[in-house]
Amino acid sequence: MDALETAAVVHLPRSLVALFPGAPRRLDSRGSTVAEVIDELDQRIPGIRNRLLDAGPVIRTHINVFVAGRRATLATTVPAGSDVHIIPAVSGGSG
Amino acid sequence: MTERVVLLVGTRKGAFLLDGDAGRRDWRVRGPLCEGWPLHDLSIEPGTGAILAGGGNNWYGPAVWRSDDLGETWSHSSEGLTYGDDGPKVTTVWNVTATKDAIYAGVEPAGLFRSTDGGATWQHVEGLRQHPTTPDWQPGNGGLCLHSIVPHPTDADRLWVGISAVGAFETIDGGRTWETRNKGVRADFYPDKYPEFGQCVHKLVMAADGGAHLYQQNHCGVYRSADGGRQWEEITPGLPSQFGFPMGAHPRDPKTVWTIPLNGDDQGRYMPDASAAVWRTHDGGDSWIRSGEGLPQKDAYLGVLREAMAVDRLDPVGVYFGTSTGQLYASTDEGVSWSLLADNLPAIWSVEAALVG
Numbered sequence: 001m002d003a004l005e006t007a008a009v010v011h012l013p014r015s016l017v018a019l020f021p022g023a024p025r026r027l028d029s030r031g032s033t034v035a036e037v038i039d040e041l042d043q044r045i046p047g048i049r050n051r052l053l054d055a056g057p058v059i060r061t062h063i064n065v066f067v068a069g070r071r072a073t074l075a076t077t078v079p080a081g082s083d084v085h086i087i088p089a090v091s092g093g094s095g
Numbered sequence: 096m097t098e099r100v101v102l103l104v105g106t107r108k109g110a111f112l113l114d115g116d117a118g119r120r121d122w123r124v125r126g127p128l129c130e131g132w133p134l135h136d137l138s139i140e141p142g143t144g145a146i147l148a149g150g151g152n153n154w155y156g157p158a159v160w161r162s163d164d165l166g167e168t169w170s171h172s173s174e175g176l177t178y179g180d181d182g183p184k185v186t187t188v189w190n191v192t193a194t195k196d197a198i199y200a201g202v203e204p205a206g207l208f209r210s211t212d213g214g215a216t217w218q219h220v221e222g223l224r225q226h227p228t229t230p231d232w233q234p235g236n237g238g239l240c241l242h243s244i245v246p247h248p249t250d251a252d253r254l255w256v257g258i259s260a261v262g263a264f265e266t267i268d269g270g271r272t273w274e275t276r277n278k279g280v281r282a283d284f285y286p287d288k289y290p291e292f293g294q295c296v297h298k299l300v301m302a303a304d305g306g307a308h309l310y311q312q313n314h315c316g317v318y319r320s321a322d323g324g325r326q327w328e329e330i331t332p333g334l335p336s337q338f339g340f341p342m343g344a345h346p347r348d349p350k351t352v353w354t355i356p357l358n359g360d361d362q363g364r365y366m367p368d369a370s371a372a373v374w375r376t377h378d379g380g381d382s383w384i385r386s387g388e389g390l391p392q393k394d395a396y397l398g399v400l401r402e403a404m405a406v407d408r409l410d411p412v413g414v415y416f417g418t419s420t421g422q423l424y425a426s427t428d429e430g431v432s433w434s435l436l437a438d439n440l441p442a443i444w445s446v447e448a449a450l451v452g
Contacts, residue, residue, distance in 0.1 A: 018130050019155065019171065050173045051155040055180050062154045088154040 006030070006080040008067075010037060013088055016052075020045050029084070034065055035074040037084055052086065062089040098450045100407050101165065102425075102436075103146060104417060105134035105445035110148050112166045113436060119413055119427045122436050129160050129169055133187070135242075136402050139449045140193040140213070146449070147214060149200055151187025159191055159200055159214045165451065175217035176200065176208055178224075190402070192244040196251050201241030205232060205258045207270065220270040223256070228275065228292045235260030235295055235314075242401055243299035247306045255309065255324060257299040262292045263311065263324055276324030281315040298342045298401045302349035310352050310380070312342040312401075317354060319380050330380025335367045341404035345412060345429075350379040353406070353414055353430050355399045365396040373416065375430045389433035390424065397422065402445035409450070417443030 007028035017023045023045045031037035035057075042049035054060045057074065065072045066085040078084060102113040102122070109127030116122075134150035148160040148169075158171040176185055183204050190201035198210045200217065207220040223241075232239060243257030252269040255276065262277040280294045295314030302308035309320045311327070316337040318327040331337045336356040345351035353375045358367045366372060371390035374383045391397075398419040407413040414426045421440040424433045 015130070016155065021168075047172060047174070050158075050176075054156060055177050055182060055184050057180060060154065060156055091153065 008037065008078045008080065008082050008084050010041065010084045010086065012086055015088060016048070016086065019051060020048060023048075029078070031078055033074065033078060034059075034067065034072050034076045034084070037078055038074070062091070063087075064089055098409070098452055100409070100413060101449045101451055102405070102415060102423070103137035103139070103148075103445075103447040103449060104423065104440065104443060105137045105148065105150065105402070106421075106441040106443050107133050108441035110134050110137055110160075110166070111437075111440060112146075113423070119409075119425065124437055124440075125166060127441075128162075128166055129171075132158075132160075134160075134444065135187065135189045136191050136445045137447050138191050138193060139447070140198065141195050143213075144449075144451065145213070147191040147193060147198060149188030149191035151203075157185050157187045157202060159188055159198070159210075159217075161214045172215050173217070174215065175210075175219070176202065178206065178219065187240075189240045189242040190244050192246060194246045194251065199244045199246070199254070201244050201256060203238050203240040204234070205239045205241040205261065207241055207244070207256060209270070222266065222271045223264065223273050226264070226273050226275075228261075231292075232258070232261045233293075243296065245299050245301050245309070248301070249306065253306070255299060255301075257296040257311070259297070260293065260295045262294040263296050263299055265324055276320075277327070278325065279320075279327035279329070280311070280313055280318055281329070283315045297340045300342045300344040300352065302344050302352070303347050304349035308349050308379075310342055310344060312339050312354050314338065314360060317342075317380065330376070333376075333380075333383035334374055335385075338364070339399075340401040341399050341416065343404045343406045343414060346406060346408045347412075348377070351375065351377050351429075352380070353404065355404065355416060357398060363396070364398050366398075369393060369395050371395040371397050373414070373426070373430050373433070386426075386430055386432065388431065389426075389435075400444055403443050405446040405448040407448035407450060413448060415446050415448055417446045419443065 029037045068082040100115040104111040109131040111126030113122045137148045146162045151157040158173045160171045200208045208217040245255040247253035264273040277294045282294045298312045316331040339356045343353040372387040404416040414430045417423045423437040
């Protein structure tokens with residue numbers, strides 16, 4: 001198995017990528033936990049960690065992270081080859 | 096070189112810039128900028144002319160935005176804009192004020208941060224939240240926000256801040272220690288109407304006389320101080336209401352200020368009798384003059400928030416205000432008459448007037 005096959009694939013939302021001109025919507029990560037994935041993201045896209053994490057550190061209240069389709073925390077393990085989706089929580093009614 | 100005005104407008108749905116011509120008659124609207132983030136305040140960094148914008152996004156948190164090319168491109172940062180992992184979470188930025196030495200950011204929950212690298216990183220000015228009154232600070236209806244930052248024009252160690260439902264503070268040692276500055280200001284909502292703190296300051300501004308005279312629009316009246324806030328004197332008589340949010344100070348005449356009274360905190364918070372008007376004084380608040388010329392005089396249920404009034408430095412001075420329903424008005428004759436610049440913006444939270452060459 002080569003290195004790319006073992007990487008997780010991180011999917012970023014449009015509204016987040018828009019804050020970092022040139023950032024891709026999809027990239028590979030070798031982090032073994034969600035916390036490590038976000039640290040790695042921040043090295044490649046400086047400042048993105050502050051957009052995703054609040055004091056604690058914890059994932060911001062209205063940001064959801066899914067690993068292999070399941071809701072995750074910073075401590076959640078990221079298996080090799082899995083998909084990590086970062087998705088803003090649904091919001092409606094406030095205009 | 097002919098200077099022209101650029102209006103920096105913070106709204107619930109991003110920043111808008113209005114580029115004015117030399118006569119302040121024609122305006123071009125640009126926006127929404129900053130990815131539509133809710134922005135409480137925009138200002139200019141002296142020396143560089145960079146635009147700074149402070150706010151917070153429901154998903155991505157608080158940040159200060161910066162543009163070095165008059166709004167064409169932007170960056171943002173909240174690095175260091177935190178009370179630490181064990182502290183309360185910073186939700187949004189209410190005020191960004193730059194001096195020639197530093198940029199200050201006022202946040203919610205109330206606190207002050209300073210940047211000396213153009214907003215790339217921030218350091219907490221810890222002395223303010225170490226004030227002995229801090230454990231008893233209580234949020235008002237608008238939250239526990241530090242919304243007014245008033246630097247002394249020549250003394251970099253001296254600074255005033257205003258915190259909703261807490262009051263005004265001053266430091267004379269660069270933020271290490273602070274003292275309350277609320278003597279003479281009423282707090283109608285407490286049994287003791289003149290407590291040391293707890294007054295609901297809505298906007299704090301400095302007169303143009305070198306740092307001694309301050310004005311404030313408070314939840315409970317309008318006030319002036321001749322000694323940097325150590326003692327306040329009420330100047331509400333002559334106004335139709337004690338309640339309002341914004342205030343603007345003349346850039347050269349220390350006795351001229353503008354305010355926009357609203358009908359009351361429990362009566363809808365719109366302009367009295369639904370008739371739009373800006374009020375001004377030319378004698379430091381001894382008397383007030385109403386101007387509704389060019390503003391809607393009936394069925395105008397308009398509100399104006401604390402940061403949504405600005406003045407430019409031209410002669411005659413231009414005065415500008417935006418409403419919480421998206422109308423932007425301007426006066427090019429120091430508040431005597433008014434005209435509508437934009438009618439359908441998102442809810443306006445802040446207005447600033449920048450001069451560009």
